[in-house]
Amino acid sequence: MKHVMLIAGAALAALVLAGAGAWHHHNHPDLDAPAPAAMDVLDKQGKVLGQHVLPSAQEIAGLSNAESVMLGRRLLNETARLLPDNVGNGLNCNSCHMAQGRFALRNHYINTGGNYPRYMPRPGKPIDLAERINGCFVRSMNGHKLAVDSAEMKGMLDYMHWLGQGMPQGSKVAGRTEGEIDQTLQPDPLRGEAIYAAQCASCHGNDGEGMKDQFNEYLFPPLWGDDSFNIGAGMARLYKAAAFVKYNMPLAVNQEPPFGQGELSDQEAVDVAYYFTQKPRPDFAGKANDWPRDKKPKDARY
Ligand code: HEC
Numbered sequence: 488m489k490h491v492m493l494i495a496g497a498a499l500a501a502l503v504l505a506g507a508g509a510w511h512h513h514n515h516p517d518l519d520a521p522a523p524a525a526m527d528v529l530d531k532q533g534k535v536l537g538q539h540v541l542p543s544a545q546e547i548a549g550l551s552n553a554e555s556v557m558l559g560r561r562l563l564n565e566t567a568r569l570l571p572d573n574v575g576n577g578l579n580c581n582s583c584h585m586a587q588g589r590f591a592l593r594n595h596y597i598n599t600g601g602n603y604p605r606y607m608p609r610p611g612k613p614i615d616l617a618e619r620i621n622g623c624f625v626r627s628m629n630g631h632k633l634a635v636d637s638a639e640m641k642g643m644l645d646y647m648h649w650l651g652q653g654m655p656q657g658s659k660v661a662g663r664t665e666g667e668i669d670q671t672l673q674p675d676p677l678r679g680e681a682i683y684a685a686q687c688a689s690c691h692g693n694d695g696e697g698m699k700d701q702f703n704e705y706l707f708p709p710l711w712g713d714d715s716f717n718i719g720a721g722m723a724r725l726y727k728a729a730a731f732v733k734y735n736m737p738l739a740v741n742q743e744p745p746f747g748q749g750e751l752s753d754q755e756a757v758d759v760a761y762y763f764t765q766k767p768r769p770d771f772a773g774k775a776n777d778w779p780r781d782k783k784p785k786d787a788r789y
């Protein structure tokens with residue numbers, strides 16, 4: 488605990504030194520900051536079992552499967568460049584699972600290794616983790632499945648298991664994968680368009696096309712169009728997109744004033760999420776097979 492406090496103290500001092508004096512609640516750690524050193528570990532009833540210390544990247548070199556974990560970590564960062572046959576758009580896994588899945592509210596992977604195999608309503612059957620990863624390849628990445636026995640798949644699996652290493656079976660870290668959003672809110676498309684122009688277009692482009700560097704690689708990922716996620720992706724769903732946007736966007740060094748604009752309200756997040764999720768994007772060929780037994784979520788695109 489003392490260790491944790493020290494780290495929190497150092498982060499606070501760094502913020503104060505950087506002149507960010509006006510913040511009140513700090514939901515948004517800087518992506519370059521170390522991930523939180525320890526998180527509460529809960530059992531199935533929500534009782535705190537202890538703390539999970541997130542392993543640091545420096546420890547990878549000492550692992551018996553170091554090369555595989557390193558490969559997996561790199562693939563999550565540079566997915567489009569390293570796996571062109573499997574990625575059909577301009578995204579990396581990190582575009583949505585930010586900072587290699589180490590932060591609460593940013594689709595973290597800390598519990599992921601222990602989450603599978605399990606029943607999923609979308610396919611209507613139990614799936615293992617490799618299949619779940621391939622779900623993101625064919626939907627979020629609008630691409631093709633990775634061979635489950637490939638070194639690349641093994642690397643991603645090994646990386647995810649390593650993040651949650653040592654946690655008791657059936658336990659989870661308390662940090663949520665996505666933030667809460669009021670799902671009764673109805674979107675206002677015009678307000679969404681105005682928020683997009685004011686707070687998103689500078690990075691994601693006036694037409695959602697993102698922004699590329701001189702090597703033709705994306706600096707800022709696209710939000711709609713051919714190079715975006717397809718309609719079968721979780722991010723194509725209104726409230727999932729709104730939850731991501733509310734706690735993570737607009738990306739800034741520090742989302743709190745004076746550098747950042749502060750976080751969007753639930754209503755603003757729903758408005759802007761409606762605006763970009765409804766824009767044209769690739770179709771998903773397998774959509775007819777989704778939710779064969781369970782009720783389709785109300786914000787599914789099909
Ligand atoms: C466009 C955004 C986006 C991209 C890109 C993306 N994902 Fe996801 N992923 C999600 C969302 C949102 C979820 C949450 C599940 C849901 O409800 O659909 C998710 C869920 C997952 C899960 C399940 C986690 C768990 O603990 O149950 C895994 C594993 C995963 N993604 C891996 C990947 C990998 C690997 C890549 C890159 C090949 C990737 N994702 C690319 C948005 C994305």
Ligand code: HEC
Pocket residue numbers: 518578581582583585586682683686687688689690691706707708709710716722728731732736737738739759760763
């Ligand atoms: C300062 C630049 C910047 C601004 C402004 C910004 N974003 Fe982003 N956005 C990013 C970056 C960079 C990523 C990828 C995250 C990563 O790689 O860590 C991203 C990722 C995303 C993603 C998931 C990946 C994808 O392309 O689908 C969504 C959705 C998103 N942003 C929506 C928004 C919305 C909505 C706004 C306005 C409210 C916004 N962003 C403002 C830079 C920005």
